[in-house]
Amino acid sequence: MWFLRRIFILFIVILINYNISSTNSIELTAVQLKHEKAVSEIRKLEDDLKKGQQQFKIDRQNFEEEKKQLQKSVKDHDVIQLNVGGEIIMTTRQTLTRISKSTLATIFNGRWEHKLSLDQNKNIFFDFNPILFRHLLDQLQVLDTNHPIHLYLPSDSSLVEPFIKMLRKLGLNQFLSSTEKNILTFNVGGEIITNHRSTFTQITNSTFNTSSLPSKTINSDVFLDYNPKLYQDLLNQLREVPSKNIRYFEPTLPKDTKPFKRMLTELNLSGQTYSPVKIDKNTKWINNGSTIIGGHGKGDGLAQLDWPESIYIDDDDHKIYISDSNNHRVVELKFDSTIGQIVAGGNGQGNRIDQLDYPADVIVDKKNDSLIICDSRNRRVVRWCRQDTTHGQTIIFDIDCYGLAIDNNGDLYVSDLVKNEVRRWKIGDTNSILVAGGHGEGHNLHQLYLPTSIFVDQDHSVYVSDEKNHRVMKWMKNAKEGIVVAGGHGKGNSSNQLSYPRGVVVDHSGNIYVADSRNQRIMRWSKGSEEGSIVVGGNGQGKQSNQLHFPKGLSFDQQGNLYIVDWDNNRVQKFDVDLD
Numbered sequence: 001m002w003f004l005r006r007i008f009i010l011f012i013v014i015l016i017n018y019n020i021s022s023t024n025s026i027e028l029t030a031v032q033l034k035h036e037k038a039v040s041e042i043r044k045l046e047d048d049l050k051k052g053q054q055q056f057k058i059d060r061q062n063f064e065e066e067k068k069q070l071q072k073s074v075k076d077h078d079v080i081q082l083n084v085g086g087e088i089i090m091t092t093r094q095t096l097t098r099i100s101k102s103t104l105a106t107i108f109n110g111r112w113e114h115k116l117s118l119d120q121n122k123n124i125f126f127d128f129n130p131i132l133f134r135h136l137l138d139q140l141q142v143l144d145t146n147h148p149i150h151l152y153l154p155s156d157s158s159l160v161e162p163f164i165k166m167l168r169k170l171g172l173n174q175f176l177s178s179t180e181k182n183i184l185t186f187n188v189g190g191e192i193i194t195n196h197r198s199t200f201t202q203i204t205n206s207t208f209n210t211s212s213l214p215s216k217t218i219n220s221d222v223f224l225d226y227n228p229k230l231y232q233d234l235l236n237q238l239r240e241v242p243s244k245n246i247r248y249f250e251p252t253l254p255k256d257t258k259p260f261k262r263m264l265t266e267l268n269l270s271g272q273t274y275s276p277v278k279i280d281k282n283t284k285w286i287n288n289g290s291t292i293i294g295g296h297g298k299g300d301g302l303a304q305l306d307w308p309e310s311i312y313i314d315d316d317d318h319k320i321y322i323s324d325s326n327n328h329r330v331v332e333l334k335f336d337s338t339i340g341q342i343v344a345g346g347n348g349q350g351n352r353i354d355q356l357d358y359p360a361d362v363i364v365d366k367k368n369d370s371l372i373i374c375d376s377r378n379r380r381v382v383r384w385c386r387q388d389t390t391h392g393q394t395i396i397f398d399i400d401c402y403g404l405a406i407d408n409n410g411d412l413y414v415s416d417l418v419k420n421e422v423r424r425w426k427i428g429d430t431n432s433i434l435v436a437g438g439h440g441e442g443h444n445l446h447q448l449y450l451p452t453s454i455f456v457d458q459d460h461s462v463y464v465s466d467e468k469n470h471r472v473m474k475w476m477k478n479a480k481e482g483i484v485v486a487g488g489h490g491k492g493n494s495s496n497q498l499s500y501p502r503g504v505v506v507d508h509s510g511n512i513y514v515a516d517s518r519n520q521r522i523m524r525w526s527k528g529s530e531e532g533s534i535v536v537g538g539n540g541q542g543k544q545s546n547q548l549h550f551p552k553g554l555s556f557d558q559q560g561n562l563y564i565v566d567w568d569n570n571r572v573q574k575f576d577v578d579l580d
Contacts, residue, residue: 080108083123086296086303087130091137098140099149103171129338131290132163134545136172149175158336161194191228193235226263230256234263277560277577279507281526285536285562285575288545292563293322293333293340294571295543300327302339305570310361310453310503310553311563321371322565322572323359323553330362330373330384333572335557344371344384344392351378353391361404361453361553365412368427372412374401381414396425403454403465413462415451422454422462422475436462436475436482443469446481453503453515453553465501465514472504472514472525486512486525486532493519495531503554503565515551515564522554522564536562536575543569 078093097105107116119125126133135154143149151172153160167173185194224231230251237249249269251260277283294305306326313320320333322340328349331340345356357377364386365372371384373392381396381404396414403415403422412425413435421437437448449468456462460477463485470491473482487498499518506512510527513535521538525531537548553565560577 081123082133083119083121083125084128084130084133085126086301088123088296089130089133089137091141095137095140098143098145099172099175100145101171102175103169106171128166129159129162130295131338132159132166135159135163136166136170151175164194185222187223188226188228188231189224193228193231227256227259230260230263233260234269277558277579279511279556279560279577280509281511281524283560284578286578287536287575289536289564289573289575290545291338291571292320292574293331293338294566295569298326298570302331302341305331305572307567307570308553308565308572309359309567311555311565311572312363313555313557313563314364315558316366320563320572321362321364323362323373325358325360325376328356328358330356330359330371343386343389344373353393356382356392360402363404363406365406365410365427367410372404372406374404374414376401381412395427402452405454405456405462407456407460408458409460413454413456415454415464417450417452420448420451422448422451422464435477436464436473444481445473445483448473448482452501455504455506457506463504463506463512465504467500467502470498470501472498472501472512486514486523491518495533498523498532502552505554505556507556513554513556513562515554517550517552517567520548520551522548522551522562536564545573548573 079090080093080096082089082091093108093110096108099105106112113124117125132154136151139151151167153176154163164173164176167176185192233252233256234249249260249264251257293303294308296304298304298306300306305322305324308322309325310323311320312322318335320335321343322331322333324331324340327346329342329345332343333340344362345354345359347354349355349357351357356373356375358375359373360376361374363372364370365383368383369386371386372395373382373384375382375392379398379400380394381399381401382392383395384392399414400416400418401414402417403413405413407413410427412427413422414425415422419438420441422435423432424435425432437446437451439447441447441449443449448464448466450466451464452467453465454462462475464473464475464482466473469488471484471487474485475482487496487501489496491497491499493499498514498516500516501514502517503515504512505514512525512527514523514525514532516523519538520541521534522536523532524535526533537546537551539547541547541549543549548564548566549568550566551564552567555563557563562575562577564573564575566573
């Protein structure tokens with residue numbers, strides 16, 4: 001018994017010792033884990049500290065580099081060259097930083113320029129419309145920051161919204177003039193939409209006519225209960241009003257027909273007649289033109305031209321056609337675009353049916369839905385179907401053509417530079433009729449000397465730019481000789497003279513407009529007048545917005561705006577009619 005008791009006690013002691021040992025072992029393990037965790041955290045902190053020190057060194061280096069950059073280049077008179085939408089524009093830092101609190105000023109404070117996007121020639125690139133950016137620069141250059149700052153919108157209504165968007169990106173929209181009476185802002189179904197007054201007021205019978213249109217400023221919150229997408233669709237069509245005398249608006253998507261028609265009815269726009277601007281001897285144009293295509297130097301890009309010769313305005317289809325002569329192609333341009341598309345030629349210089357060789361003129365034959373082109377160096381006149389632009393068809397062979405015109409009967413008129421004459425063809429007929437000149441080279445009234453551009457009025461009288469005689473001649477139907485209606489007093493720059501006249505247009509009142517190419521101006525000769533007057537240009541040879549360099553073709557749209565082919569500047573300029 002005693003022995004068993006001793007064994008039991010010994011077992012109890014061993015068990016207690018084992019439990020104590022296990023407890024000590026567990027406690028020891030816990031301590032070790034805590035120690036290892038602490039060591040790990042310390043090492044992590046050391047790593048983070050090293051990384052922080054390395055980043056600090058990098059930031060310090062970047063700061064020093066930016067500091068050097070700032071110290072090196074911040075001067076008000078620095079000249080900065082920008083590529084704005086493909087056009088090279090030069091200005092000074094002072095102009096760009098004129099409004100100090102703007103994003104534009106921050107960009108050009110000298111610290112960030114080396115981080116801006118560059119083109120292939122290392123010019124700073126801005127993805128803006130160059131016309132809009134120049135409009136902004138023109139105002140910044142003369143801005144007096146000692147007075148309240150007001151930036152004004154472009155007069156062209158189609159440029160208003162993109163101009164405002166550009167100002168927002170440059171941090172300048174808060175400086176937009178709040179007294180701009182021609183800008184209207186509406187809350188349309190919860191969306192703010194801004195437009196130029198002229199978008200509405202060209203339609204005399206609509207709700208938005210001159211008398212009823214509210215005189216609201218840019219901060220207006222007038223509410224219109226329409227779908228904003230349908231309203232924007234309507235605005236896009238309103239901007240195309242100049243393209244047609246009569247236009248019926250319709251939605252882009254058929255599913256929107258009912259709400260769109262309801263909106264038209266409420267705005268009294270379900271069917272309206274639009275009257276073209278009538279040009280007369282008192283009509284004036286704004287002195288500074290805008291470039292609608294070209295102006296980026298010679299080139300064959302879709303925004304470039306190379307010695308363009310002529311222009312044709314197709315108001316019905318809202319399109320412009322330009323004979324891009326040295327690119328051996330014809331370019332089509334929509335009214336609201338500065339990027340053209342090739343609709344004839346463009347396959348290199350040559351005489352194949354899909355090629356042209358220096359096309360000098362282009363017109364539209366509406367009855368046959370085709371272009372008629374003077375393919376001058378191939379000595380032929382070709383027809384190019386507007387539905388199939390892959391190739392043309394020769395309709396007149398062996399002719400040294402330059403100018404083209406088509407009358408209200410669909411008869412075609414062509415000037416011949418070598419025979420010094422103008423002939424009329426009926427479409428599809430191989431025989432022609434002499435209508436001007438044809439008596440050899442000379443300066444008498446029955447002669448011509450290098451007839452270039454021609455124009456035919458509603459009475460089928462033919463007007464001819466008699467280039468080397470420095471005059472414009474009018475040959476009435478069936479006349480045996482012409483009448484001098486512009487120039488005719490020798491080469492010169494006086495008000496009764498011309499110097500190598502080219503493009504010619506006659507308005508409904510009989511006033512003659514002529515591109516006085518070597519005098520860098522467009523002249524108007526009122527009916528029966530002995531002297532002409534300058535309507536645009538005449539400011540010397542140059543490429544500024546109020547200058548021309550060898551103007552050739554010219555044309556008007558139905559709103560009275562004047563388009564000029566500025567030959568040696570490789571651009572087409574639009575001069576807006578001055579409605580005031």
